[in-house]
Amino acid sequence: MPLLQVDQLVKDYGDVRALHGIDFDVDAGEFVAVIGPSGSGKTTLIRCINRLIEPTEGDIHFDGNAMRTLKGADLRAARARMGMIFQHYNLVTRLSVLENVLHGRLGYKSTMAGIFGFYSDEEKEKAVEVLTLLGLDAFVYRRSDQLSGGQKQRVGIARALVQDPRMILCDEPISSLDPSSSKVIMDYLKKIQTELGITLFVNLHQVDVAKRYADRILGFREGRLVFDGPPADLSGDVIRDIYGTEAGELIIE
């Protein structure tokens, strides 16, 4: 059974249809890249999967849960098994790196334990271990607004990893980063897939990056899934179809 199943997913914003009945499955351990121009529905799709945005119609199944029927504690438990990283890192910048990483454990906490930030010794050790894995062992107690963009994104990845997730959703993880930090981040994501067996679902603006790192590419245009296949099948014609002729030419160059 696939880890993630999306069936006939529709999202309307008022009169505007952002997603037109999307269907696809993701198997455990895959690295899926989602490409498409701005406004093609990538961001809406990724947020419908963990219900930061409520879908209008259709079904989403993740790890045996019918996501759309979940409420309260069940929804929190399902979200805990799905990490998420963001273009702008979305850290609490006034807090330390360690505190930000431990936020990844909140999905497993009771209300009181979460409010007062009671984390067990194992959780703290796990957080430091993950930070060491990501090369941030020197920054554990540093305030996160003192970090560079690439370092902040690695804190974001650490926060997702301590959730002990089956899948990590990445929304434009490298769009705010310079090329060398981007490569570092993409290499870590690949390592997470190959060494930890975690499924990755990554929105990307960079087609070349998608082709290089992903096992499979989903192409979106105007809220419709227009391509679903391995990077090898992503021909010039397909890119022109996704991005339109002019922009397509620039990307194929």
Next chain:
Amino acid sequence: MNSSSSNVPTLTPTTYFRRQRTLATLIFTAVFALTIGAGALTRFDVVDMFTAIPRVAAWMAENLIPDAKSVSRLPRILDTLWDTVLMSIMASTLSAIAALPFALLGSTTTMIHPWVATAARIVASINRNIPVAAWALIFLLSFGQSQFTGFLALFFASFGFLTRVYMETIDETSSSSVEALRATGANWYHVVSQAVMPASLPQMISWELFVIETNIRSATLVGLLTGSGIGFLFDVYYKSLQYESAAMVVVALVVVVLAIEGISNVVRRRIL
């Protein structure tokens, strides 16, 4: 890329700046006409105002310099002023505590339901838009002349203001991290305590200090209306024609307000 359509009037740099200048001239003329018109309607003579300044200054020099008698009243003045300062701090602090839950319910980032958010915003907006003097008169009818009436007036006016600025602070400082925490499976209480409060608290305290300063100044007016505190003392001296002592009250007030402003600036620099 796109072929430009020919029926839109073409904008050249010359016509663009000509249009901007015409607009500026129009606005300036309108404001000037409004000022003259308002002056004529209310029979306010600008020339008269300026010629009166030397006379006013002479009167102030004669009557408003604190004399020996007013200095001997200083202990009484400072005592009352201390009460007023404490009352203002209390009103500001309690209104901040009351404003926080309303701000959390009213902010787009942390609201639990759109209707609740609208209700919270309406309550805050009503409180904010009633001036502190109007609050004082409203409570004067029900509670009479007392320190408590003054406290209530400051409390409600500050509550409305603080709710509004706290809502904006929450939206400004924490919306992205709130999204991230919701994605981890955190519940509302976790999000508020782990993301919203750490991110917004310094700015909230800074606003609270601002409100304390403002309230000490307003307390003078409120005291005048509610017959309590430093405002009342000023009123008593003023109405009994002891202008020197009234001036002493003003001097003491200015010194205290400056001191408090200084302290809160230091605190603000340390926390932000």
